[in-house]
Amino acid sequence: MLITIAILLISAVFFVNGKVRSDLVALCALILLLIFHILTPGEALSGFSNSVVIMMIGLFVVGGAIFQTGLAKMASSKLMKLAGASELKLIILVITVTSVIGAFVSNTGTVALMLPIVVSLAHGAQTSPSRLLMPLAFASSMGGMMTLIGTPPNLVIQNVLTEAGFKPLSFFSFLPVGIICVLTGMIVLIPLSKIFLSKKGESKNKKGSKGKSLNELVKEYQLDSNLFRIKINENSLLINKTITELNIQKKYGINILEIRRIKAPQTQFLQTINQHLADPDIVLRAGDILYLTGDFDRIERFAENYYLEMMDSHETEELNDRGQKALDFYDIGIAEIVLMPSSKLINQMIKDSGFREKYNVNVLAIRRKREYILKDIKDEKMHNGDVLLVQGNWNNIARLSGEDSEWVVLGQPLAEAARVTLDYKAPIAAFIMLLMIVMMVFDFIPVAPVTSVMIAAILMVLTGCIRNVEAAYKTINWESVVLIAAMLPMSLAMEKTGASDYLSNTLVNGLGSYGPMALLAGVYFTTSLLTMFISNTAAAVLLAPIAMQSAIQIGVSPYPFMFAVTVGASMCFASPFSTPPNALVMPAGQYTFMDYVKVGLPLQFIMGIVMIFMLPLLFPF
The missing domain is CATH 3.30.70.1450 (Regulator of K+ conductance, C-terminal domain)
Known part of the structure; x- marks a missing residue:
């Protein structure tokens, strides 16, 4: 037991110090648990097959596809209209929207879905993403307190109550508690994020932007100033001819930049536009759209000679085109x-x-x-x-x-390619994301949440919402995945050695004689403390039965104590590895361990004080 606690404390010191990568610290802690035979190899590696870890990997891919198809940008632009450029309104909007989604979708899923949207939102408002991403992660946990399915600890206390013969909680029994959590979090986070979350991400981005963007190249070389589109009709003389046979450059002095070919036009929702270079051997088909540069008079003459249709700037060849002639860089x-x-x-x-x-x-x-x-x-x-x-x-x-x-x-042309949004795929990405949320929310669909996420991730790749499998792998932040996977077995080690039982019993049972209020405070802050080092679900599983027995022993209602366990387990903000959402936003926000301590610890403490006074009012002793 002492060795386990020592490993936990040493890991915490290195996490706070921040000089060694967090995933490396977690792996070293895991190896020490193996060396001292506290865990078997199977137990130590169980974190890497944990459904939460697999779900995180899938959600990174889904989030990458949402960003790649421009869906994030579309959603953020609509949110921008509500918030304007005000940073205060942005934080309020992010917390509110995330909390509502988090009430019905897992907090991990909520953050993964909102992450690309919030990053796009921050760039659009010319503010640092670090100002919004930590509030995003915290809001997902706060929103999870609104419903029975919002977070796993809620289901844990429901199970403990029903097994003990008490009336089960309804779906919205948690709503008043969740609303108080969100309001408290909003009031505390607004000043803390402004004071402590620096704009360090901005300077890095500015330094890293080398070379010209694709749009800058188009403007510099005036590619769009004399760009024209021509459609090959059914009666055109170009059908079944190759570029070489036509010899357009020599005859008319015009260039074909690219050829666009629409696939599956009968299914507009799945409609796909393929881009082709003007290859000398490509055979032209009816319906092809030629992108040409040259003098208007020559292009008009070429169109008349071959019975082609000149397309005006408002005629689109795709479902969600911008309504103007433009060069796109999908392929x-x-x-x-x-x-x-x-x-x-x-x-x-x-x-x-x-x-x-x-x-x-x-x-x-x-x-x-x-x-x-x-x-x-x-x-x-x-x-x-x-x-x-x-x-x-x-x-x-x-x-x-x-x-x-x-x-x-x-x-860096390939880096620019990664920024090109496949906007014509946005409806498909939106449909897949909606399908994933529906499968996760409704119990009558017999699909586990992790399965829903895996299905969505695979569909994003198969439907081309993400360029290829290699691009899908690049969306995954492996540091966060390894960090969570390596820390999950720590709770098993604490349970096996009796460390968690010893700590919780000592803290909770010692306060029973001081009355229900003191015991409630002990339950809450013990749970909150343990959740900083083990998963919130594990902390709830360990402390819910102890809190139940303690309440029964002093002859009071167990409901406020059960809520103290679930809120204490879910409202853990002082550590990046206490909950998956905290870990998810760490790389994107360029946060250090101390950033969580500076912002999350005060919030965690204030949330605890508010809950200790509010829970007995909502659920009397």
């Missing part, structure tokens, strides 16, 4: 490369460069000092120091980085 991207002095391409013409044959990319323009060459570039010779604007699918653009002796790729 195809652009990047700048600067030629090296030793490059073999110097003094070669663009048409002889081999970009198309070797790398399957097109050269759209040349920037030579302050001059931009956009027309008839195929016969242009390349000079030392020329910057070429190239276009291709993202994988081929990535291959260009391997030719360091010939050129240097400017900026």
Whole structure:
């Protein structure tokens, strides 16, 4: 028992110190429990197969898809209209919305769903995400107190009460307690977050933004100023012809930037737009949309000669298009490369460069000092120091980085690609997210919450709401996953060695003679203290039977004591690993362990004082 407590205390010291990564500290603690034979290998590794950990991994993927499809940005823009640019209104709005969702969805699920939305919201309001993410995590736990299914400790006390023969709690028995928690949290968090949650995330982001964004490149090279769209109709002469056969560049002096092809038009909800480069061998079909650059008169003549339809700026080819002609970068991207002095391409013409044959990319323009060459570039010779604007699918653009002796790729095109939202997939992502929430909320659907999340994560990948499996893996924050998985067996160690029983019995039973109010305070703060080191569910399981027996022994109603256990277990904010939501926001908010202590500990203490006085009023002794 003493060894377990010593390992727990040493881990806490390192967590507070913050000089060693939190996941490494948790793994070292786990190894020590194995070395001292406190846990078996199976018990020590049980955290990595725990449903909470698996759910976290799935929710990272779901959250990544919500962000990737632009659904987060859409939701945040609607919330922005309510809050404006006021940071105070933003915090109130985030806490309110998160609390309402958290009443019906697990706090882990709530945070994972809201996280990308809140980050997008913060960027839109030009405020630091760190100001909003910790209130988000805390609000999810506070909202969980509103209903029976909001958080696992609520179900634990329900089970203890019914087994002891007491009247079970109803679905909304928790609502008054939850409302008090949310209001208390809001009042305390507004000043604390402003004082202690610094804007350190902003400077990092600014320093890290190297190179030009895709929109900046489009504006600089004026790609959208002479961009036109033409649709191939059923009677067009282009059908079944290749780009090579048409020889459009030579005949009309215009360029085809890309071809868009709509898949499954009969099912608008699942409608998908495929982007294709103007490959010489691609066979054109009816319904294809050509993106062209060049003089309007030449493009108009080309359209008339081949019976093509000129599309105006308000005619859209996709369900949620922005209603204007625009270059999108779902599959195809652009990047700048600067030629090296030793490059073999110097003094070669663009048409002889081999970009198309070797790398399957097109050269759209040349920037030579302050001059931009956009027309008839195929016969242009390349000079030392020329910057070429190239276009291709993202994988081929990535291959260009391997030719360091010939050129240097400017900026971080793949990082820019990751920021491109697949906005035409947003309805699918919204449907999958709604399906996940429905499966988690309604008991008559025989699917476990972790299964719901796994189904949603797989569907996000299969439907293309996230680019590929590799992109899905990149959305997962493995530090948070390992931290929670390695700390979960700590509660098992404390239970096996009797450390948790010893601590709880000593603290709670010693206060019984001082009256129900003192005992209630002892139950609450003992639970709150234990939850800082073990999971809230484990703390509720350990203390609920003790609190029940203590209440019966002094002859008072057990209900306020049961609520003291569940609120004390759920309202733990002073540690990043006490609840999954606290851990989820840690990397995104760039928080340290001490940030949780500065903001969470005062909130946790104030919440306890309020509850000790309010619970006897709501549930008399």
